[in-house]
Amino acid sequence: MMKAEEEEESIPFDGAFSKGDRERLRQRRMALHLTQEKLADILEVKWETERNWENGKSTQCRLTHISLVKRFLNGELDEQIVERQEYERLKAWLRKCLKKNMLRNFEWALKIYRHRPEAGRRLLEELRQLVKQMFVQNFDDMAREDAGPEEGIE
16 A cells, blocks of 8 residues: 555656646656657657657557557666666767777888888778777677667667
């Protein structure tokens, strides 16, 4: 009994967007720093559909979307959304760092190449192989991400 009282009351949503539902959708999207396009991806709809829900041009969602929209409106997806945003920011930061370090390594290899051509050639070849391996690894990682959608988000 105590547990039920501690939990926040779920806001009902039957698929019909009232003015309050539209405003809550927009406010929750803004609070989570989501674009309309990103929220549409999360809710598994087209961007135009999400936009129409917010601006009132569409006042109903399909039966297949009610559960996910309700979970979003009630904050049940917040943790997953924030974790995914943090993951995406970290991934972008790491790629930027790797790219910056790669450029430095190539500059260094070119300087060596000018003074010691044979050592420079070997170093450039090693860097080429490393870049090739990184490209293949990134491609494989992206393919795995695309193959397995996260539960409740995509």
